[in-house]
Amino acid sequence: MALKTKNASTRTRLSREHREKEIIAAARIVFIHRGYELATIAEIADSVGVVEGTVLHYFKSKRALMVKVIEEFYEEITAAMESGVSAISGAQNKLRYIIHTHISLLHNNSDLCTVILNESRGSQTELLEKVHNFNRRYSNVVINVVREGKQSGEIADSASPVLIRNVVFGAIEHYLWDLVAGTKREDAELIADQLTQLIFYGIVQKPENSRGEINHLISKLNKLIDQ
Template identity: 45%
Template sequence: MPAPVKTARKKVVRQSREARVRDILNAAREVFEARGYEKATVAEIASRVGIVEGTVFSYFASKRVLVLKVMEQFYHQITLQIEEGIQGVNGTRERFYFVIWNHLNIMTQNRALCGVILNESRGIDHELSQQVRLLNRRYTEVVTQITQDGIASGELRPDVSVTLVRNTLFGTLEHYLWSMYQDSKDTETATLDIHQTSQQITRLIFGGISNNNQNLPDKSVKGEVSELIKKLNRLL
């Protein structure tokens, strides 16, 4: 009598915790970008990973925790990028330009996620908006440092308000982001010339706080400021 044939058991390969978390976060970012925070569901995130909804909750306690982790990853990436990149830039004006250009570039390449972040920073979920502000604080700290260094080197006026410079710079950039979030087909932002816009914003800010602004061509500066104000008004 022939010996019974043994059927080989299929070996189940379990993902490591790190790999599972990575897959969930990647899927979560896709869903948040496509649906926004309010309309996104953990069920859809789980479906994209190929797991049940309960498994997601075994790694992340809530949808809020999940979106915050996605934002943390993004902020960590862009903060390192700007902190490392600024090291190779000399001169206060050139450093302002780098920050502005880099930020506009990030906004353009990550339009959907930036829209989610901006929306939640202005949203009714107070706790979530507070967390977004905390994430934003370290990222914007680079402008504080540039301004302080510029004052110390004598390139900027000693009476310059560091906080006002930071708020003016990122407030201006936020208007561009808000327009892109509200209407991705907007012609003003769809055809945004990052280099030209960065130059204009740099001249607007640096020209107003420079210790040597008497050497700048008045007509050129006034013309660029006027043009930038017109653009901002169209975005408001």
């Protein structure tokens, strides 16, 4: 009897997990097409083929369901980002991968990203806090790369990991707004190259004769050593 009870419990748990995933997937589609404010629990329930009470049994409110949709999205992209970065060598290469991957994610999920961006900037403090926490965990991958780069000597000790993170994701957020506004999409490869170069080498115009001056100084130093 104990074995049967255990199996029954396992089946129930798996069924619940499956139902939750169905509801979350349906809610994601409804939120994308209707926006958070216009979306209703009734629409979500109807798309799953259940009654409203069933949805509310799993998620106490529409807000809780929206938070879960955002959470799952961030978990997906965070896992993909961390996995990809771990397989790459060099801080510059890792940073370029992060930028390129993030822009690609915006392209592939622009509708959902628009909903998240709009709702997180609204008046709902709870959702704003949740999104901020999810985003901080996701964007920490840049901070970790900068810290690794500082340890390896690729990145200057004076560089601020938090500031570099803000530059990366701040620039890409502006790109997202252009995307939402219907501006022509730029090539992800080109943006990744340009933003990576900007962060690594700055915007100061390098004099054309700087290499010659350095070589001249090295030559003078060598003569002094030989004396």
